[in-house]
Amino acid sequence: MYEGAVANLIDELGRLPGIGPKSAQRIAFHLLSSDSADVQRLVGALVEVKERVRFCAICGNVSEEAECRICRDERRNPAVICVVEEPKDVVAIEKTREFRGRYHVLGGAISPIEGVGPEELRIRELMARLADGGITELIIATDPNLEGEATATYLARLVKPMGLKVTRLASGLPVGGDLEYADEVTLGRAFEGRRLLDV
Structure with missing residues (x-):
C-alpha cells in the first residue's frame, strides 16, 4: 500500500507492543504532519533512553545509575x-x-x-x-x-x-x-x- 520511508516507519511502529497496523499507520501520519522540532524531541528522547537507562544491578528495575x-x-x-x-x-x-x-x-x-x-x-x-x-x-x-x-x-x-x-x-x-x-x-x-x- 505505502512504499519507501512511510512503509518502513509504519512497519517499525507496528513492531511495538500493543500497536496494530491501523494504529501504526495513524502514528506515522501524525508524525508526518508534526513539526520537525516535535519529531526531533521524540527522536532525542528515544536515543537518550537507550543511552542512559539500564537495569539496576540489584533488583533489575530501570535506572539511570x-x-x-x-x-x-x-x-x-x-x-x-x-x-x-x-x-x-x-x-x-x-x-x-x-x-x-x-x-x-x-x-x-x-x-x-x-x-x-x-x-x-x-x-x-x-x-x-x-x-x-x-x-x-x-x-x-x-x-x-x-x-x-x-x-x-x-x-x-x-x-x-x-x-x-x-x-x-x-x-x-x-x-x-x-x-x-x-x-x-x-x-x-x-x-x-x-x-x-x-x-
Missing part, C-alpha cells in the same frame, strides 16, 4: 522482597504506598508457549539475593494470569527449602489481568490481604 533509587533508599525494609514481572509493575505497586520493602524484577513470566523458561528470567539473581539469609518474606506479585500463576508456583517450590515466608497477593486483582491496569485501591487491598503460598 548502577542501583535504582528504591535499592539505594535506606528507609526501605531490606528483609522483604516483592517479586514482579516487569519494571512497570514496580510503578503500579509504588502508587499504592502500601509496600515499604525492596523489589526483584524477573523480566517476564514463565511461558512455555513463547519459549520463556526459568533460565530466561532473573531467577538465578533472586536466589543469590535470598541466599544471604537476611530475607524474611518473599511476596510474589506476578500477574494473576496463567503465566503469572505458573511463575509463582515455580518460585514458591524453589524457595520452600529455604524456610522463607512466601506470600502471594490476595484476591481483588482480576484473573487474566495485568498489574499495571489495576487501580491503586484494588492493588492496595490485594497487598493488605496477601496470603501464604504453601505448595
